[in-house]
Amino acid sequence: METGEIRPEGDTVQATTRTPGPTGLPLIGSMLDLTRDPLAAYLAAHREHGDVVRFTAGPPGLRVEFYMVFSPEGAQQVLATRAADFRKDNTMYEEVRLSLGNGLLTAQDADYQRQRRLVQPLFTKRRVDGYADAIAQESAALVERWTAVPGGVVDAAEEMSGFALRAVARILFGTDVEEAIGAVRRSFPVLGAYVRDRGFAPVRIPRQWPTPGNREAQAAERELYAVCDAIIARRAGQDSDDLLGLLAAARGEDGERLDPSELRDQVLIFLLAGHETTATSLAFALHLLGKHPAEQKRAREEALAVLGDRPPQADDLAALPYTTAVLKEAMRLFPAAAVIGRRAVADSEIGGVRIPAGADVLVSPYVTHRHPGHWEEPERFDPERFTPEREAGRHRYAWFPFGGGPRACIGQHFSMLESVLALAAVLREFEVETVDTEVPLGQAITLEARGPVRIRLTRR
Structure with a gap:
């Protein structure tokens, strides 16, 4: 699991050139859109402004500013290849730390x-x-x-x-x-x-x-x-x-x-x-x-063929490729970590856009998993996207529900094992x-x- 957050504009270093992004309403910017439906606001910003977008929201004095990075290449830079420049220093992580x-x-x-x-x-x-x-x-x-x-x-x-x-x-x-x-x-x-x-x-x-x-x-x-x-x-x-x-x-x-x-x-x-x-x-x-129902029938037939009447076991994971693909497609469309937040600690450039040191930077599996440059008909449910051949031909960070880089989720295998075995057990019966x-x-x-x-x- 990862978290994202935004913070007052006065705490960030301003970019020297204006990054594309929604202007929103006078005085409050994108505050209403982000409050009502942030995921829809991110999708709209990507569709209208591209792979790196700057949001501002709130009245003067309480305004917040953050950068959204939507491309797989940008996500890889933030989480992996330049991970040392983007740290877990934001407010949300601090609040999680203080409570948990x-x-x-x-x-x-x-x-x-x-x-x-x-x-x-x-x-x-x-x-x-x-x-x-x-x-x-x-x-x-x-x-x-x-x-x-x-x-x-x-x-x-x-x-x-x-x-x-x-x-x-x-x-x-x-x-x-x-x-x-x-x-x-x-x-x-x-x-x-x-x-x-x-x-x-x-x-x-x-x-x-x-x-x-x-x-x-x-x-x-x-x-x-x-x-x-x-x-x-x-x-x-x-x-x-x-x-x-x-x-x-x-x-x-x-x-x-x-x-x-x-x-x-x-x-x-x-x-x-x-x-x-x-x-x-x-x-x-x-x-x-x-x-x-057709995809459900196929997953059920696989579960029945592999499990029979016995309880699921660890070795079954490798024998349930279609059930695994169903879970991966569900995580594509509904990633638990919809947004992953970092704070830039050095000046960077992502997709030709300067990101100043001190800026809040968010990558979004929810949006990147719908990127039309990497996913055909991105809103359509299609487990066949996750055959080995199609996965091998796709950018590593076109799908990253567990984050990536040195801070990738340590429990990835546990989550997949539990999800696949439980789904197979349910579909066998219902x-x-x-x-x-x-x-x-x-x-x-x-x-x-x-x-x-x-x-x-x-x-x-």
């Missing part, structure tokens, strides 16, 4: 390098494949619950969020999963909204002020931290094969380890990023398949029909459905 700790998502420099060294061995393919049994058990519980739903109609967004959270919490906490689930489900929505609102606000009220919003967020933080700290303390000195136990046992070459507060930071980030990406992908994959054919979208910390994503399930 300084884990892998938000850490910088030596802190990040140290954490990555300790955590990376726990996310090898072999390690992650070991979590397949937990994924299969949670998938079976989901199928059983859906079988009993009156009328067979469920909100895929809500259901997949619960499923993905239970799966990642089970993998993290093992037998302590129930203790953690309740606190997470109560606290995360509060903290997510709090971080989002503060990350996009041109003026931020100090967190210490006793406002209702601050008090509610502080209470959520206390509950979440207390549960995680209690589980970590109880596990001290114990051997366990869940992810928390492996994190606690991790040692660097010189014996370095994560202390209890660092363990909590990693756990909180894994809970956040580890369920939102998977939940979004699964919810919209079901939404899309419910509108495209036929899916989309109820809400159009779903309004919004941009918070991650892509969000601003309305139900209902599907009708028919048990086969």
